[in-house]
Amino acid sequence: MPIYEWVCSRCGYEKETLQSMNAPAPVCLKCVNEFKDKNVLKVMKRKISKSTFALKGGGWFKDGYSNKKKEKG
Secondary structure, three states: OOEEEEEOOOOOOEEEEEOOOOOOOOEOHHHHHHHOOOOOOOEOEEOOOOOOOOOOOOOOOOOOHHHOOOOOO
16 A cells, blocks of 8 residues: 655645555544534645655665776776
8 A cells, every 4th residue: 555645735734644545535633623623624635745766685786786897808
């Protein structure tokens, strides 16, 4: 399941959730606790952010493949 980042357009509260793609958008907990009025509940909007990329384990760069000097022959 992917991790989504959400932001409330009313108060700016940000949150990350681990949820399925078909799950509904969360409601801002900060606005719920502050106003306690069901008419004020705001559904949060999904943020677009950079994805992370990590290379794990041995690879051509870690093994020194890129630093190998060409032999003159």
